[in-house]
Amino acid sequence: xxxxxxxxxxxxxxxxxxxxxxxxxxxxxxxxxxxxxxxxxxxxxxxxxxxxxxxxxxxxxxxxxxxxxxxxxxxxxxxxxxxxxxxxxxxxxxxxxxxxxxxxxxxxxxxxxxxxxxxxxxxxxxxxxxxxxxxxxxxxxxxxxxxxxxxxxxxxxxxxxxxxxxxxxxxxxxxxxxxxxxxxxxxxxxxxxxxxxxxxxxxxxxxxxxxxxxxxxxxxxxxxxxxxxxxxxxxxxxxxxxxxxxxxxxxx
Numbered sequence: 001x002x003x004x005x006x007x008x009x010x011x012x013x014x015x016x017x018x019x020x021x022x023x024x025x026x027x028x029x030x031x032x033x034x035x036x037x038x039x040x041x042x043x044x045x046x047x048x049x050x051x052x053x054x055x056x057x058x059x060x061x062x063x064x065x066x067x068x069x070x071x072x073x074x075x076x077x078x079x080x081x082x083x084x085x086x087x088x089x090x091x092x093x094x095x096x097x098x099x100x101x102x103x104x105x106x107x108x109x110x111x112x113x114x115x116x117x118x119x120x121x122x123x124x125x126x127x128x129x130x131x132x133x134x135x136x137x138x139x140x141x142x143x144x145x146x147x148x149x150x151x152x153x154x155x156x157x158x159x160x161x162x163x164x165x166x167x168x169x170x171x172x173x174x175x176x177x178x179x180x181x182x183x184x185x186x187x188x189x190x191x192x193x194x195x196x197x198x199x200x201x202x203x204x205x206x207x208x209x210x211x212x213x214x215x216x217x218x219x220x221x222x223x224x225x226x227x228x229x230x231x232x233x234x235x236x237x238x239x240x241x242x243x244x245x246x247x248x249x250x251x252x
Contacts, residue, residue, distance in 0.1 A: 056126035083197020156182030193251025
């Protein structure tokens with residue numbers, strides 16, 4: 001697989017439109033062709049995985065055609081380690097707030113391995129490849145890097161709000177949390193030039209918070225509202241500390 005970008009055949013605005021609409025259409029239309037999922041969690045996961053895979057494959061081919069591997073933020077080494085370090089701040093903060101706000105029922109659901117693979121490949125890698133890989137680069141070329149941070153971060157929040165398994169509460173506090181989480185990750189992508197670290201930490205954060213640390217059921221809305229609002233506050237502090245001071249801080 002070649003890592004060098006091919007010549008760009010379109011304007012920045014056209015590339016942004018293709019980068020946004022083609023994966024989105026696949027994300028919406030593929031489940032309609034697949035049909036109703038089997039009953040239960042496994043069936044819903046399979047349907048979501050197929051839809052996100054279609055969006056991710058389209059993003060990969062478009063990204064390689066337009067920008068190459070580095071343009072898709074698929075970088076390792078120092079960029080990977082920096083991304084893991086920054087994202088781990090959010091992971092630790094979220095776990096502390098999670099333990100302080102949501103009652104604990106026990107440890108481990110018995111399906112940790114399968115859950116981690118699902119989170120890593122689909123909720124993390126597939127979503128981030130589209131939004132923080134392809135679309136981020138297209139928006140940065142068209143409207144600038146900071147516009148890309150806010151737009152892709154908010155879109156991450158929308159995808160998480162509607163598709164992620166940890167989206168338990170359909171209220172404004174939940175949407176705020178996922179959007180701020182997305183902006184935090186988009187900023188890490190800007191500062192490091194890599195999504196690999198935040199892909200790994202996103203999967204680990206979701207796994208440890210909801211599959212390793214089992215919450216007590218049934219939910220109490222006040223628990224989740226407190227979790228979302230306090231976590232958003234921590235993420236905003238991290239965003240403030242990570243905010244680039246000069247253009248040299250950008251790793252588009």
